[in-house]
């Protein structure tokens with residue numbers, strides 16, 4: 001959402017049109033309140049009269065009717081796969097209608113849902129700029145970061161689900177532990193037992209180029225959770241772990257390549273990959289994931305870096 005858009009404008013678009021007799025479109029907010037904090041509790045925005053009945057939901061969850069959009073805004077319906085084992089055993093679908101600016105990100109729309117429609121919606125995010133890797137989710141059937149998808153590219157309707165292959169904890173939040181377990185297995189840090197030189201360990205531009213691509217990984221799990229081999233066998237270490245192994249295996253300053261290659265030659269390692277390319281297509285950083293996997297396979301087969 002554009003930084004200069006006051007949150008009260010977004011609220012206005014959610015159903016506080018004075019023509020509907022619902023009150024002041026720009027309700028008072030406490031001094032010092034920031035949009036990132038969500039709706040101020042004492043602003044009157046949480047009053048029951050502003051909410052409509054929706055599908056069965058968690059205690060405390062509310063739904064606000066959507067009002068007319070401001071000029072230039074577009075209408076977006078989010079169909080979100082929900083899950084909360086404390087409420088129901090099975091997942092269910094929930095729909096929310098919001099008005100957004102075309103160049104808002106899908107993450108902004110999810111914030112509007114969480115802050116103004118249903119505060120019980122659970123999702124992970126942090127940087128909102130495609131850097132932290134927290135908000136990978138299945139968007140219209142493809143893995144992507146919600147903060148890198150523009151509303152104009154998915155409107156008028158978008159389906160949002162948790163990434164696949166990992167246990168869903170709540171709504172869009174999955175248990176990342178198996179993913180990070182694979183990451184830790186490949187020893188993703190520099191191994192060099194030699195005495196450090198007085199200055200840095202030198203490396204030529206050509207040596208650096210060897211692993212440049214795989215340094216870009218942000219551990220979002222979009223690759224691993226788009227891999228059909230990983231869906232069927234979570235013992236497979238997965239493409240993200242291999243990418244991060246690649247980053248050190250081909251680093252001329254590192255001495256742990258042999259150890260990592262032995263780990264990846266295991267039956268849960270690189271040879272489980274069937275070159276499906278889903279991982280490469282899913283990577284929001286544009287890393288050539290399948291190519292990196294092939295390079296690691298070749299290093300094992302030909303015992304050559």
Ligand code: SF4
Nearest residue numbers: 217218220221223283
């Ligand atoms: Fe995410 Fe790409 Fe890293 Fe996979 S390789 S975890 S998709 S950044």
Ligand code: F3S
Nearest residue numbers: 227273274276277279
């Ligand atoms: Fe899976 Fe990527 Fe290999 S999608 S099968 S890890 S090429």
Ligand code: FES
Nearest residue numbers: 127128130133147
């Ligand atoms: Fe950090 Fe999207 S919120 S990558």
